[in-house]
Amino acid sequence: MTSPVLVLLDHAADGALRPSAAELVTLARPLAGDGGVLGAWVGDGPGPDALAVLAAHGVAAVHVVRPDADPALSAVTAEAVTAVLAATGAGLVLIPSTFEGKEVAAHLAASTGAGVVTDADGVQLEDGVPVASKTVLAGTWTTRCSVVGAPAVVTVKANAVPAEPVAAPREPVVVEHELTVSPAARRVELVERTERAPSDRPDLSGAQVVVVGGRGTEGDFGPIEELADLLGAAVGATRVATDEGWIAKEAQIGQTGVTVTPRLYIGAGVSGAVHHRGGMQAAGTIVAVNSDPDAPIFEIADFGVVGDLFTVLPQATAELRRLLG
Amino acid sequence: MTPGNVPRVRILVAVKHVPDIQSERSLGPDGRMVRDGGDGTLNELDENAVEAALTLVEEAEDGEVVVLTVGPDDAVDAVRRGLQMGADEAVHVVDDAIAGSDAVSTARVLAAAVRRLSEQQPVDLVLTGMAALDGLTSLVPTVLADLLELPALTLATEVMVDETAGTVTVRRELDHAVELLRAPLPAVVSVTDSANEPRYPGFKGIMAARKKAVTTWTLADLGIEPDQVGAAGARTAVVAAAERPAREDRVLVTDGGDAGVRLAAYLVENKLV
Numbered sequence: 001m002t003s004p005v006l007v008l009l010d011h012a013a014d015g016a017l018r019p020s021a022a023e024l025v026t027l028a029r030p031l032a033g034d035g036g037v038l039g040a041w042v043g044d045g046p047g048p049d050a051l052a053v054l055a056a057h058g059v060a061a062v063h064v065v066r067p068d069a070d071p072a073l074s075a076v077t078a079e080a081v082t083a084v085l086a087a088t089g090a091g092l093v094l095i096p097s098t099f100e101g102k103e104v105a106a107h108l109a110a111s112t113g114a115g116v117v118t119d120a121d122g123v124q125l126e127d128g129v130p131v132a133s134k135t136v137l138a139g140t141w142t143t144r145c146s147v148v149g150a151p152a153v154v155t156v157k158a159n160a161v162p163a164e165p166v167a168a169p170r171e172p173v174v175v176e177h178e179l180t181v182s183p184a185a186r187r188v189e190l191v192e193r194t195e196r197a198p199s200d201r202p203d204l205s206g207a208q209v210v211v212v213g214g215r216g217t218e219g220d221f222g223p224i225e226e227l228a229d230l231l232g233a234a235v236g237a238t239r240v241a242t243d244e245g246w247i248a249k250e251a252q253i254g255q256t257g258v259t260v261t262p263r264l265y266i267g268a269g270v271s272g273a274v275h276h277r278g279g280m281q282a283a284g285t286i287v288a289v290n291s292d293p294d295a296p297i298f299e300i301a302d303f304g305v306v307g308d309l310f311t312v313l314p315q316a317t318a319e320l321r322r323l324l325g
Numbered sequence: 326m327t328p329g330n331v332p333r334v335r336i337l338v339a340v341k342h343v344p345d346i347q348s349e350r351s352l353g354p355d356g357r358m359v360r361d362g363g364d365g366t367l368n369e370l371d372e373n374a375v376e377a378a379l380t381l382v383e384e385a386e387d388g389e390v391v392v393l394t395v396g397p398d399d400a401v402d403a404v405r406r407g408l409q410m411g412a413d414e415a416v417h418v419v420d421d422a423i424a425g426s427d428a429v430s431t432a433r434v435l436a437a438a439v440r441r442l443s444e445q446q447p448v449d450l451v452l453t454g455m456a457a458l459d460g461l462t463s464l465v466p467t468v469l470a471d472l473l474e475l476p477a478l479t480l481a482t483e484v485m486v487d488e489t490a491g492t493v494t495v496r497r498e499l500d501h502a503v504e505l506l507r508a509p510l511p512a513v514v515s516v517t518d519s520a521n522e523p524r525y526p527g528f529k530g531i532m533a534a535r536k537k538a539v540t541t542w543t544l545a546d547l548g549i550e551p552d553q554v555g556a557a558g559a560r561t562a563v564v565a566a567a568e569r570p571a572r573e574d575r576v577l578v579t580d581g582g583d584a585g586v587r588l589a590a591y592l593v594e595n596k597l598v
Binding site for chain 1: 346347350351352356370427428429432455456458459460461462463464465466467468471472474475476477478479480494498499500501502503504505506507508509512517518519559560561562563564565566567568569572574575576577578579580583584585586587588589590591592593595597598
């Protein structure tokens with residue numbers, strides 16, 4: 001591809017860059033032609049911390065778009081991305097595979113004729129055409145899809161590639177754009193938006209290690225949390241656990257909840273129903289503790305323990321604390 | 326009923342027929358989902374959309390629910406399930422040229438069908454599930470809304486219609502925030518599986534569904550050229566598909582008192598922590 005690659009830079013309302021930005025920029029670098037990797041930042045511009053991260057990862061230019069409507073609305077962000085595409089001639093757009101990100105991709109498909117692949121875990125160029133890889137059917141199959149439509153829009157899952165800094169960082173050029181959004185993007189009104197208070201634990205979708213509790217916890221997440229905190233891991237849950245109100249709904253891992261692709265997944269009291277597997281089967285290593293030897297999770301576990309999580313987990317935590325010093 | 330027998334609330338529900346997720350699902354040599362395994366069913370997540378539509382009509386005490394699907398002959402089972410749950414009418418768009426459509430082409434066919442139904446009688450809401458459990462792209466609701474030039478309110482866990490104001494308000498829960506979104510009617514709304522508990526069709530519902538009509542349309546009926554859909558109209562193409570190999574060297578131990586210690590050793594030896 002001889003054109004630049006554009007990355008939609010995800011950030012919190014307070015301007016804090018989300019981890020997906022450095023990962024997607026790393027993924028974009030070998031794909032970018034003349035003009036390099038460009039960032040699209042929608043909203044009030046990046047602060048020095050965010051700019052430093054973008055410089056370290058090789059972003060050539062950051063296009064800051066200030067729309068005259070709330071960028072939390074996906075239609076507004078899609079028009080901002082379209083404006084940057086028009087200004088830069090980028091042929092490929094990488095977007096984090098969050099619910100909001102996929103909505104932006106859908107708007108781009110409708111408005112620009114873009115070809116869209118969602119939930120990719122890699123992108124390569126073959127004869128100049130972007131080809132995205134992904135796992136499908138609850139993590140049991142892999143596919144590679146070429147994007148014929150232009151521009152090519154690929155939403156990329158968290159942890160698809162580790163973020164790697166460049167050898168010679170350079171301060172990115174900052175290009176400012178003012179945007180008057182169309183009446184179409186104003187069809188939806190954002191009545192209220194409450195950002196969740198940031199947790200001390202890592203973000204579930206991007207975490208390297210995830211410890212998960214299911215029905216077998218019977219509502220006691222104590223052993224799960226203790227192990228998670230020792231490992232610096234995120235805490236997740238099954239649908240049953242969130243439906244029972246044992247833990248907040250945003251902790252639900254599954255094909256309709258959060259999709260996780262950590263290096264290490266540890267499930268305790270998790271049976272491994274297909275709904276749940278759809279959200280975690282692409283994890284690097286899967287560890288399962290369950291008292292039921294017939295639990296389907298043992299079919300995909302690299303290391304399975306048939307036993308009581310209330311004895312196995314605390315013992316493992318104590319031993320790890322000793323081994324890790 | 327209001328004068329002229331026009332129902333007060335008219336809701337369309339776009340649904341999809343998908344392979345049962347509990348069955349052995351696979352992709353064919355062309356990279357397309359194998360759909361003739363006989364394990365097809367109404368996409369579970371669409372049951373939440375049908376339920377939401379039925380509830381809204383019940384609350385309005387007058388209205389009509391139409392279920393709509395695009396897909397091969399078998400796909401009629403998806404709208405029949407909607408009828409059994411309590412929908413009043415069903416539409417099935419079926420045409421050989423549709424096979425191999427991507428999300429955008431599918432939305433194009435749905436949009437044409439929604440327009441046709443809106444010409445017959447005004448539509449207040451188009452409801453969908455949050456995603457289809459086969460492709461799981463969740464693109465269709467937003468693309469459909471954009472093609473229809475209607476507002477898209479997606480991933481609703483609550484749907485509140487204010488008929489007097491002519492608006493719909495939804496609550497949605499995202500990874501980092503909770504939002505309330507509002508738009509004028511008509512609108513496209515996708516609901517999540519937390520929105521409600523779908524009803525199970527009883528004997529009465531199943532019997533009543535037998536008398537309900539399923540209208541069948543082809544692409545020609547909707548004025549869509551075959552090259553706009555299917556593989557010809559797709560902007561993405563699957564170039565390779567493979568079943569993932571089973572994980573190797575799997576270890577299963579039964580706790581004899583030291584499984585926690587062995588688990589810790591496994592994590593450390595494999596440099597996982």
